[in-house]
Amino acid sequence: MSGPLAALDDGTPPEVGLAVAIVAISTGAILVRLSDAPATVAAFYRVLFTTLPLVPLALWRYRSDFARIGRRDLLFATLSGVALAVHFASWFESLAWTSVAASVTLVQSQPLFVALGAWLLLDERLSRRTVAGILVAVAGMVTMALGDLLTGVLVGRDPLLGNALALLGAVMAAGYVLAGRSLRQRVSLIPYVVVVYSVCSVVLLGIVVAQGAPLTGYPTREWALFAGLALGPGLFGHTVINWALAHLRSSVVSVSLLGEPVGSTLLAFLLLSEAPTLVTVGGGAVVLTGIVVTATDR
Numbered sequence: 160m161s162g163p164l165a166a167l168d169d170g171t172p173p174e175v176g177l178a179v180a181i182v183a184i185s186t187g188a189i190l191v192r193l194s195d196a197p198a199t200v201a202a203f204y205r206v207l208f209t210t211l212p213l214v215p216l217a218l219w220r221y222r223s224d225f226a227r228i229g230r231r232d233l234l235f236a237t238l239s240g241v242a243l244a245v246h247f248a249s250w251f252e253s254l255a256w257t258s259v260a261a262s263v264t265l266v267q268s269q270p271l272f273v274a275l276g277a278w279l280l281l282d283e284r285l286s287r288r289t290v291a292g293i294l295v296a297v298a299g300m301v302t303m304a305l306g307d308l309l310t311g312v313l314v315g316r317d318p319l320l321g322n323a324l325a326l327l328g329a330v331m332a333a334g335y336v337l338a339g340r341s342l343r344q345r346v347s348l349i350p351y352v353v354v355v356y357s358v359c360s361v362v363l364l365g366i367v368v369a370q371g372a373p374l375t376g377y378p379t380r381e382w383a384l385f386a387g388l389a390l391g392p393g394l395f396g397h398t399v400i401n402w403a404l405a406h407l408r409s410s411v412v413s414v415s416l417l418g419e420p421v422g423s424t425l426l427a428f429l430l431l432s433e434a435p436t437l438v439t440v441g442g443g444a445v446v447l448t449g450i451v452v453t454a455t456d457r
Contacts (some may be wrong), residue, residue, distance in 0.1 A: 173406035177415055180399040185422025188259045189393035191251050194384045198251035199374040201385060206247065208389030209398075210356040217353040224350040228342075235342045236351075240358025242334035247359070248366055250328030258322025260435035261303050264420040264443040265325035270413055270454050271296050272333030280337065284344040289453050296449025300326070302442030318368035348401055397420055413454035417447050 162311070190363070194201050217225075245265075253262045271293050277283040302323060312412060339355060367374060403412055429434040435443070 168374060171334055173403050177403045177407065177412065178398050180396050180403065181190055181418040182422060183391045183399070184396035184416075185419050185426060187396070187419075188254055188263050188423045189386050189426045190388050190391070191254050192427070192431060194381060196369065196377055196381050196385075197367070198255060199248050199363060199367045199370060200372050200374065202244075202247035202251045203360065203367050203374075203389065204385035205242075205393060206363060207360045208355055208386055209393030210353060210360060212394070213353050213356075218350045221347055221350045224347050225354075228346065228350075228354065231303065232342050232345065233246065233354075235338050236354045237358050238341065239320065239335050239339035240355045241339055241362050242331045243355060243359040244362035245364070246328045247333035248333060248363060249324045253324035253328060255321070256316050256324065257318040258435050258439060259431070259433060260424040260439050260443060261322055262325045263423040264446050265300060265303065265322055266328040266438075267417060267420055268300065268326070268333065268446060268450060269329040269332035269336070270450055272309045272330050273336050274453055276333050276337045292449045292452030292454075294449070295452060296446045299442045299445030299447075299449060302445060303439055351400070352398070353378055354396065389436035414451055417450060420447065 191198070191201055195208075250266045252261065253266070274285060274289050274293065278285045335355075339351070342351060342355075400412060400416070424435060424443075430437075
């Protein structure tokens, strides 16, 4: 291994690694907010810069894994990568329209859509506890989406649009998980990440080109933010979370991920002077409760 995984394999307790990962991913929304580049450009470089350091490692140590990827697996990898690209593009864009608290909380609702998708597409049974958790979370989402509009206290240029984009990001994140589930059972972590992230990078590049957004000409500050998105939320965040899944129960990891909305909201308050409304805080707490119920049941 290399990078953060090498340090973790030296005997770091998985709980410590998971805590570091949660802090790392909590910085993602703040870095996006600080960037003046188009959302799709930031998303493209975030994925590209996360993938490039892993390619030599994958080709050196996991060449046989690539040879075992057949047409069916390639199809699922492509679907997973496309879903991930739409997830990043829609979530990054949502941060331009709504509050950090609302955006990050809503995009973290993906476990609910994974449960629904598994029921609809994979014929997995939904328990009463899971259904209850989904209903509770939906009530919180409605509160967050409409509450501020009804009270007339808004954070963001168009909270309804931003919240809708964050929810689209959550749905696409669930699609990424569901599409990659069977592939991940047969392919090691690093080759899996490289294949899916490569597809994701190509799709995001296509979106950037279609929008006519520039890929170059950004100041040093922007390149530093792009690199920060890859290093923090990318390598030290989601890569370490994937490592933690091999050492901790998935329900523990899923619930721990709910620390991201809390961490991002605190950072937004401290660094951006953005205080969420009481409706957003209350609705967010309801959403997180519903996700906890659903995640611990599954």
